[in-house]
Amino acid sequence: xxxxxxxYTGLGNFILKTPLINAIDKExxxxxxxxxxxxxxxxxxxxxxxxxxxxEYWLPPQxxxxxxxxxxxxLRQQNYDIVMLPFDSSPNFILLLSVLFLNRSQMISxxxxxxxxxxxxxxxxxxxxxxxxxxxVPVPNGRHExxxxxxxxxxxxxxxxxxxxxFINWKSENISGFNLPELYLVIQPLAANxxxxxxxxxxxxxxxxxDEFLLKFPKMKVVLVGDAGDAGDVSKLKTFKxxxxxxxxxxxxxxxxxxxxxxxxxAQAIIxxxxxxxxxANALQLPLLAxxxxxxxTRTAPLAPSSHVLHSRTECWRKMYGFKNSEKxxxxxxxxxxxxxxxxxxxxxxxxxxxxQKKVL
Numbered sequence: 001x002x003x004x005x006x007x008y009t010g011l012g013n014f015i016l017k018t019p020l021i022n023a024i025d026k027e028x029x030x031x032x033x034x035x036x037x038x039x040x041x042x043x044x045x046x047x048x049x050x051x052x053x054x055x056e057y058w059l060p061p062q063x064x065x066x067x068x069x070x071x072x073x074x075l076r077q078q079n080y081d082i083v084m085l086p087f088d089s090s091p092n093f094i095l096l097l098s099v100l101f102l103n104r105s106q107m108i109s110x111x112x113x114x115x116x117x118x119x120x121x122x123x124x125x126x127x128x129x130x131x132x133x134x135x136x137v138p139v140p141n142g143r144h145e146x147x148x149x150x151x152x153x154x155x156x157x158x159x160x161x162x163x164x165x166x167f168i169n170w171k172s173e174n175i176s177g178f179n180l181p182e183l184y185l186v187i188q189p190l191a192a193n194x195x196x197x198x199x200x201x202x203x204x205x206x207x208x209x210x211d212e213f214l215l216k217f218p219k220m221k222v223v224l225v226g227d228a229g230d231a232g233d234v235s236k237l238k239t240f241k242x243x244x245x246x247x248x249x250x251x252x253x254x255x256x257x258x259x260x261x262x263x264x265x266x267a268q269a270i271i272x273x274x275x276x277x278x279x280x281a282n283a284l285q286l287p288l289l290a291x292x293x294x295x296x297x298t299r300t301a302p303l304a305p306s307s308h309v310l311h312s313r314t315e316c317w318r319k320m321y322g323f324k325n326s327e328k329x330x331x332x333x334x335x336x337x338x339x340x341x342x343x344x345x346x347x348x349x350x351x352x353x354x355x356x357q358k359k360v361l
Contacts, residue, residue, distance in 0.1 A: 001028040003082045004075065004105075006098075007035045008061075009089035011042035011276030012300070013145065015166050015283050017086065018046065020149040023162040025052050027153070034078070038091070041193075042227070042276055045257035050169035061091055068093060072101035084152045085109035087139045103133060108152045112139035112323065141322040142298045164303060166283040170261035178251060178263070183220040185213060185352070186264055186281075188272040189240060190252075193229025196331035198294050198316060198339035199273050203239040209345045210242045216349070217356065220268065221247045225260060225277060228253040269355040271348065273340075274300060282307045287355045289348065293339045294319040294330050308351055312342035 003024055007014055024031055036057040037044045047053050059071050083102050085095055087110030098107055135155045139148055146164050154160060187210075191200050210222050222242070242248045255263060264270055264280060269287040272278035274295045281288040282302035290302050293312035298321065301309060311317060316339035319325045330339065 001030070001082070002032045002034070002078065002080045003084060004034045004036060004078075004080045004102075005084045006086060006090040006094050007043055008038045008091055008094065009041070009043055009086075010039070011046065012274075012279035013088050014043035014046050015168060015276070015279040016145040016300070017089075017149050018166045018168070018283070019146050019162055019164050020084075020153060021047070021052055022167070023150060023153055023160055026162075027157060027160065034080075036075075036094070042257060043089075047169045048257075052169075061093065068097060069101075072097040076101045076104070080105040082156065083107045086149055086152065087112050088145070099134070106156065107134045108155050109134050109136060110139050110148065110152070111136045144301070144303070145299050146303070148299075165285075166279065166304075168261065168280060168283045170258050173258055173262050175259055175262045175266075178249070178254075178259075180223065180249065180263070180266065181221045183217075183268055184223045184249070184266075185217075185220055185356075186223050186225055186267040186270040186272075188225055188270075188275060188277045189242075190226050190237075191273040191275045192327060193227060195229065195328075197327045198330040198334055199275075199292075199327065200337065201273070201291055201340045201343060202337035203241075205343075205345055207241045209348055210245065210248065212345065212349055213352065214245075214247050216353070221249060223249045223263065223267065224252055225255065225263060226252040227276075269352060271352075278302060289351050289355065291340065291343055291348075293317060293342070294325070294327075296321045296323075308355070310343050310347055310351065312340045314339055314342040317342070 021033055024033055032054045033052060034055045034057065035053060036059055038060045044056060059068060080102060083098050083105045085098065085107065090109065095109065137151050137155050150162055187206065189206050191197055237243065243250060251263065261280065261284065264286055265284055267286065269289065270281045271289045272281060273291050278288065278290050282304045285304045285306045288302060288307040290307060290309045292309055294316040296318065297309065316330060316334055319330055
């Protein structure tokens, strides 16, 4: 069974596809799973060098029409049995070229009418009626993304009993060069590649939390993690007093994906926003405290038993439920950090005490 999965998505959303990939591997003997990427957001790192994946293709949206056509002519020669087009990782050009060039394969695609105008909905309905060879799978509200992805496989195989635990492929690596202490807490202070977002806690709260944390746990230090986009947002970084604290180690943008996994795996606990790093920690089944506000937790919540969630129940809470709002829209609509202001430092400290009481107290 040869399967191609469109993977034009970010790190966290791709991690939520790993149960689907695992289910395919378990269900079909000698399955061959290929992935096609196009955005440099870290998804390509999740299963790199994994035995589950046969090949990874790279086709950025900005490539010329001719390059895209040449790629799909090549893909046609691979004779895929199934082409899967998840709702969050299949740009329109992928659907169009798949229909034109991969029509000998069974295509399974999500469809969603959420937050669309009546005109756009009618166009999508016409497209579905025209593309009769495609198996269309709905995207209902309130359904977790792991299950939404597995729905694609359920469309052709109803006898599945999949494991919903996410996973990543990584290996132990010497990270002594970071001079990390034996005991430390990992914090992700920013999110969204440093772009405008309503889902980050305020610098003042993080500064206060770190002061209280170091006072309560004097044997520990704090390690900051994030990607290059986070570190590049100098205007936000300057507001963090924690950066001048000798007990805070700044690894923002300084780790590879594999090094990040090693840093997280050695931590006593992790605090992260709804983000790719949150999903990495959840996939590794580490002691995680996830901070949620306007994003749709019914779709992306970490499900591992080791993960805990705090909700900021302000006016913004769940504003992104059912794809109704985007991060950029909410960032313009509400004052900076307001959407996450419903989570207090005391609430975070209370959960940290629970996570750490058996380890360092």
